[in-house]
Amino acid sequence: MQPTSTVDRPAAPPAPNSRTFARAFGDVRDAWRQRELWAHLGWQDIKQRYRRSVIGPLWITISMGTTALALGLLYSQLFGQTLSTFLPYVTAGFIIWNFILGVITEGTEVFIANEGLIKHLPAPVTVHVLRMVWRQVLFFLHNLVVYVIVMAIFFPELTKPYRMEGDDFLHPGLSWTALLAIPGFVLIAVNAVWVALLFGIISTRFRDIPPVIHSFINLVFFMTPIVWHVGVLNRVTGDEGGGSGDWRVLIAELNPIYHFVEIVRAPMLGHAQDWHHWVVVGGFTLVGWTLALVAMRNYRARVSYWV
Template identity: 50%
Template structure:
């Protein structure tokens, strides 16, 4: 009898980790930062495993689809164009300028929100693999971030098409989008790891994050711009500065601005770097205390 997809998946994992199903290598219970960091290093070293699992997630999702993963691109493009024209009309802005702003915002936001929302369920959804097969806990996080990155690559095709069609001015600063994207990926790892552990222990966290991410979408300048508010002057212009309290705005800006041919102010980078360092430290503390308990919580 042919193996089911889940059985085949476990067989692939066992082969790549050099172990057999049902034989779990005991996790280190050392409550040290070194052990927590070692889990991240070990998981990254098992790149063949999470690269294949992430790619398999994409293929399974669009298994019998004609267009396959490009449905992601189509859905994102249609939504971005529709909202771009709508809000350009409402805000009385030039659509050729506003449409790329919304589109790139949607693409970057898709990666950010995916790491947060899917990260909350990353260990719960991999319960079988965690309990039955040996691998670093971080493997499941790398798998998730890799999958979200593949979604991003599919969606960035929309921007590539828009550059010549809308005449988006590209400068040398477009290369800054690469280190910005690497920062997003790095943050995606600690976000998925931290919220994954917390949401596994406290199951109410996942739906709460879902609601908060939805709220964050509206308070982050994706389908609107700070210049729209500043142009109105008075108290409205002053309130436009409040948006900078939202750290997601800065993560969005360091990627979107270079892709639209705009200059990125230094303080955006500094805020993102500070949030990254703080987030990694908090995650390492959480891993030191909780990582070996995840298998009991799932």
């Protein structure tokens, strides 16, 4: 017999709550499981960009090599640096900076640029972030060709202890510690995901954020030790390497991008390892992922409406 009153009818299942950390974690987990999808899409992005080009993605390497060479030659003269150690420094820093720059600028528009896919492809929103980060990783790998060429030219000078102008200590030179660049870059890529998730969600809701970031990103480049070395901040008359120049180092130390660059660049060049860079990056990783998961918990379901 069918129930005749609402009291006798079975209760309807409660509506699922999309604003939970379990769903936020689930979105990231499901996106990782679909790595064949975003890896294929990221590779197709590069092929599409250079579809009718004769030399294809080699343009990435040529552009990077030309820029690094020009900046290295110019700033080595401006700051009185030895070219054999300063050009590899600029090259490595510029390659890492390019990866960070791409993640930040494209990360702010990652959901806006994928409006069509978000509305028609039933996939976790993190898929679009991983696709963008993977594309930047491929660009980074292409640019490493320039690093290999520069290191091959100046290899004899970099395998023995050497001093950067402005430093009061010797760097040990290239050794097996260069392998530390691998976990360093992995850590940067992990941070790239939360940066794109957090700023991508905010920028999708507030469309003024991407232009603001694009306006200030060039200033951040010149404030970061990419084409200049931290040692030059200590070069004051009669007190090179310390004393009244110490406060100037705060210009670099208070810049979080500097620490991200240094955990990869230092082992790539055989520089002395300063572990406080890893501590700072580790702190940003924990705080950043916490903020990103909070944003995912509260606003992940709204992204498809905001785009």
